[in-house]
Amino acid sequence: MRIADDFSSGLRENVPAHPNVDLIEGDLANAEVAKRAVAGCAFVIHLAAIPSVPRSVQDPIGSHRANVDGTLNLLIAARDAGVKRMIFAGSSAVYGDAPVLPKREDMRPHPLSPYGLQKLIGEQYGQLFTKLYGFETVTTRFFNVFGPRQQPGSPYSGVISLFIEALAAGRGPIVHGDGKQTRDFTFVGDVVTGVLRCCEAPNVAGEVINVAAGGRISLNDLIRTLQRVLKTDAAPTYGPAREGDIKDSQADIQKARKLLDFAPVTSFEDGLAQTVAWFQSQTLRK
């Protein structure tokens, strides 16, 4: 197995030191790095991105380079290297604020941020490569993935990691907006299952598939649950909503059930408990 990462947001210590793991440190927006990354691989799982809506609003060019140029480089490199199939990490951000819930893959996309548009370009490039060159690609549209090892290091980090960090320290979390926005928080283990099924399932080349829990939880409910688990009543501070933010997000996962025989197995509460336990074990280590 080979892992390519520029460690712009992930941590080197998360890459296992194992004789079968070959690590390339570099930026996939560089075509030479992309070529080296895929040489000799049967499958490519393309998760590399600057995965933040507000960062893309601040810096559309930097985020385009990572999310679009990186994807195109990898598609070309993987096609030319004879890779069997490439799985692309798409995003529910492509749906934008279409009023209908849950979101189904055949709804018209309506991105509200450069990030959402870049993920849409990525999946359309994937489909085009399948049609034009016969190179098999599958896009998994992820919905707010969370779990152990997600880093709360920057204001752009995933909301669950930021809220756990704040509440564990007895601080109230900062909520952008009224906290009534909802998300389909999906435990990382279920996402891994969905991605691996995409590598092996028949008849999925060129498909775009929601991979999510299929539920919907508001930030206010998330805070209440965390306050209970972490035994604190530190109150949140409410500020203005973020530009480009989606109000509600929930996946229809029928297509994943049908094509991938996918069903999420970790409940939100269990996933959150595992994430809090991991966070506390890290705090103890420091």
Ligand code: UD1
């Ligand atoms: C997230 C992912 C994105 C993915 C998308 C799929 C992250 C960082 N982003 O975007 O990669 O493609 O889901 O749907 O994982 N919020 C606060 N306070 C904070 C931080 C966030 O109130 O301190 C709010 C945000 O305004 C937003 C919600 O929490 O309403 C979720 O934010 P965030 O975790 O950044 O994720 P998304 O923008 O939904």
